[in-house]
Amino acid sequence: MCAAERDGSAGVTAARLAALLSAFAAGDDRLGVSELARRTGMPKSSAHRLTRHLVAQGLLERDGAGVRLGLKLFEIGQLAVRGSGFVDAARPYLADLREATRNTVHLAVLEGTEVVYLDIVRGPDAPALPSRIGGRFPAHATAVGKAIIAHSPRPVLEAVISAGLPRVGPRTLTAPGLLRRQLTKVGEEGIAYEREESVAGVLCVASPVLDRSGAARAAVSISGWSNRVRAERVAPAVRTTALTLSRTLP
Known part of the structure; x- marks a missing residue:
């Protein structure tokens, strides 16, 4: 894979990760992978795989059968606001x-x-x-x-x-x-x-x-x-x- 192809692939992945995090709306305590896939328009298998990575990084947290936004996001957000x-x-x-x-x-x-x-x-x-x-x-x-x-x-x-x-x-x-x-x-x-x-x-x-x-x-x-x-x-x-x-x- 050439550098341009790698950059393009990384861009797609970054966009999908951002879409998963942005899928949460006010009042959403937790969302299941199926709902995340529906809201983002991505295949359920992709949503499941990327969600697993976000959980590993602390950006999402497991909550029963679903996931919720992680405290790490709050910490990052505070830095952005107070910077x-x-x-x-x-x-x-x-x-x-x-x-x-x-x-x-x-x-x-x-x-x-x-x-x-x-x-x-x-x-x-x-x-x-x-x-x-x-x-x-x-x-x-x-x-x-x-x-x-x-x-x-x-x-x-x-x-x-x-x-x-x-x-x-x-x-x-x-x-x-x-x-x-x-x-x-x-x-x-x-x-x-x-x-x-x-x-x-x-x-x-x-x-x-x-x-x-x-x-x-x-x-x-x-x-x-x-x-x-x-x-x-x-x-x-x-x-x-x-x-x-x-x-x-x-």
Whole structure:
């Protein structure tokens, strides 16, 4: 086998390993090999063989007849999140925002067409939310996602729209034109709102964390009950926190 063929084979294997790990979704405590094969579209024999290798490396763990994500993945993920020190630097400000609003505070970044939550500080008066640290959510259905997209290059928005705007909550924006108009306003004001677009009964207010060029690197938000939170009252606090975090970026 020549070098090019070896590289190609290694690339395929790496892609399949990544597909197996990515097959796990929120709420999946464990998955059987048959389900992993179904979700990834690979033969069951291949899924079984590769799963065995992942277990040997600690990236997956045996759980009865199935497997679950291993603690080694958590350790690697923590290194990725904390590598720049941004989350550690942001945490005191997120805690202050939670104390000021008594609602749940999120810090998130955009990856592809989804937001990934870097940190979450739960509020005592806030509703239970499906978000989790390391979890993903469609960007168009979140305030943090809209805050980032509105302050990103135009191709970012086009990619989100091209991927489709699936309905997530009772009031998710699924019309491209309406989303474009809303994001134009977000870009002008620096504040994004999400009213029951991801979860029924929940209101979110977000603001982007900008680098020195003015591009969004992340976003911070508060989430609370839509019938209790007055968006216009909490928006200045969210905006102030985002501006403060922007100054912590290298």
